[in-house]
Amino acid sequence: MLLTRLILTSITVVVSYLVFKWIFKIIEKSVERLGKELQMRNTIRFFLGLIIAVIAIMVILDIWDLNLAPMLAGVGIGGLVVGLALQEPLSNFFSGVFLLISRAIKEGEAVEAGGISGTVEVVNLNHTVIRTWDGRKAMIPNKTVWNDKIIHFWPSNVRRQEITVGVPYSANLRKVVEIFQKALEDEETVEKDPVPAIIFSAFNSSSIDFIIRFWVNRDNYFEGVKRLAFRIKEYLEREGISIPFPQLDVHFDDDFLRVWERESDKNKS
Numbered sequence: 369m370l371l372t373r374l375i376l377t378s379i380t381v382v383v384s385y386l387v388f389k390w391i392f393k394i395i396e397k398s399v400e401r402l403g404k405e406l407q408m409r410n411t412i413r414f415f416l417g418l419i420i421a422v423i424a425i426m427v428i429l430d431i432w433d434l435n436l437a438p439m440l441a442g443v444g445i446g447g448l449v450v451g452l453a454l455q456e457p458l459s460n461f462f463s464g465v466f467l468l469i470s471r472a473i474k475e476g477e478a479v480e481a482g483g484i485s486g487t488v489e490v491v492n493l494n495h496t497v498i499r500t501w502d503g504r505k506a507m508i509p510n511k512t513v514w515n516d517k518i519i520h521f522w523p524s525n526v527r528r529q530e531i532t533v534g535v536p537y538s539a540n541l542r543k544v545v546e547i548f549q550k551a552l553e554d555e556e557t558v559e560k561d562p563v564p565a566i567i568f569s570a571f572n573s574s575s576i577d578f579i580i581r582f583w584v585n586r587d588n589y590f591e592g593v594k595r596l597a598f599r600i601k602e603y604l605e606r607e608g609i610s611i612p613f614p615q616l617d618v619h620f621d622d623d624f625l626r627v628w629e630r631e632s633d634k635n636k637s
Contacts, residue, residue, distance in 0.1 A: 410490035534575030557592035
């Protein structure tokens with residue numbers, strides 16, 4: 369009898385695993401036939417495995433003639449304690465379900481959730497796993513993610529960048545703007561739609577500042593800024609316009625100069 373139960377338990381485990389692999393493969397192929405990419409792959413795999421595992425455990429309990437109802441009924445007041453202890457995990461579980469249903473976050477997306485920025489790896493039973501920009505792995509409770517603001521860094525395939533450029537007061541500002549426009553037109557990594565913008569910023573102490581706002585593709589997010597900055601500097605220098613650095617003019621009045629010269633003469637003597 370014991371051997372039979374062990375064999376049936378082993379068969380249940382193996383069949384459950386094969387059913388899990390089979391169902392997941394069917395889901396993948398069904399999505400491929402629709403010409404789409406399977407979203408939330410790790411999360412779907414996790415919850416599918418959880419459902420099949422629960423069913424397998426119920427079958428195994430039946431094989432071993434184990435009935436948990438009397439045991440749970442006999443717990444008494446302990447059930448209340450367990451219920452209170454499970455309040456937070458259950459809250460995280462249902463928050464995770466809401467995240468999946470609402471598609472508030474998806475695997476592979478660059479987001480900020482729960483105060484953490486990075487790429488979503490998986491939404492688990494209790495936590496959302498985010499890989500931060502510096503390679504750390506953050507596990508944020510689903511309740512925190514659901515209740516906090518979620519920022520999607522790439523809701524589309526393009527995103528805006530900006531560069532602040534200062535030019536000297538002696539420069540012809542109309543010519544400067546023409547140079548900026550030429551650099552934006554010539555730079556391949558800058559998207560032409562939406563149209564870039566050149567905005568006057570301020571009359572600063574050492575320069576007249578402009579803000580150049582432009583859009584780049586996700587793959588060119590950092591490279592586009594660098595290449596445009598190089599091109600702008602090159603075009604400005606070609607026209608004899610230098611980017612100024614902070615300068616401080618110090619003026620001495622005549623009384624100070626006379627005292628300074630008198631003291632210098634004394635030191636020489």
